[in-house]
Amino acid sequence: MRRRIIMTTGLAALAAPTVHAQGAWPSRPLRVIIPYTPGGATDAMARLAAQKLGEGLGQTVVVENRPGGNGVIGTQAVLQAPADGYTILGSASTHVLQHLVLKAPGYDPIADFQPIARTGRAPALLVMDPKRPQRSLAEVVAAAKADPRAWSFATSSLGASGHLAAVAFNQATGAGIEIIPYRGTAPALVDVQAGNIQLLFDSAAALLPTVRSGNVRALAITARVRSALAPEVPTAIEQGLPGFEFASWYGVWAARGMAQDQVERMNAIIQAGLREPATSQRLAGLALEAITESIAETNRYIAADVEKNAALLRFANFQPE
Structure with a gap:
């Protein structure tokens, strides 16, 4: 499924200082590939990132859903595209664990991709x-x-x-x-x-x-306390599972090799967009918390997240499929 999003230049001033260093980039539409079906939170958060990038870069952003293979098909499409700043991945925490849950995804999600930004969690x-x-x-x-x-x-x-x-x-x-x-x-x-x-x-x-x-x-x-959006739903901790906390998180990635100044510019645009009060309030109403952090902070978070979940999968004797 393809959906075209035409963006305005609401954050153009933020991006302007980088234009001289970037030369002509971006001179044509960008693509955000989502490796899952439309309708879920991953899809919604990737489309929000696409919207903010379009506003900040003053370019058209084309969003494509390419589901299949537990996210592999769409992710490979990003890796196979030129790392020139025009194709990025909109995915979730699933991405960084694919080498632990699949026997042969065909790539290493850590070595072959670099995070642009985490965008939200729930x-x-x-x-x-x-x-x-x-x-x-x-x-x-x-x-x-x-x-x-x-x-x-x-x-x-x-x-x-x-x-x-x-x-x-x-x-x-x-x-x-x-x-x-x-x-x-x-x-x-x-x-x-x-x-x-x-x-x-x-x-x-x-x-x-x-x-x-x-x-x-x-x-x-699976939170420490009940949600204000659904106060009638008890936590798993209340029901006898101590420490049972799990959260989905979402983000965008580039294939390794994309210019670092392009990655940093996109990170700055997305952070600025997520800090807008209207955006953070809209996300809160959907049980989502906006995340605004630097690329270095994202890398540290991902390293800890992978280590924690790899230990869980080993303890459970999970066998990759």
């Missing part, structure tokens, strides 16, 4: 098929242990925070519920609503609208 919600009678984590665990074949987790992709939360849930409870990967949040959620899959951990930003419609039931939020 705690995960656990939702379930509303036709099931269970109302708490303890009831789900008991039912799953009694009849394991009647229960399964959907996950938007391997390595996503929802996947890691499902792995940790099985580890903490001994439930042993099967985890089935999907090509994004939207198709996973459809199957939960239809009762084909019983459980889904995913971003609260992506799931809250469906919870409010009554099409799925929220069981827990």
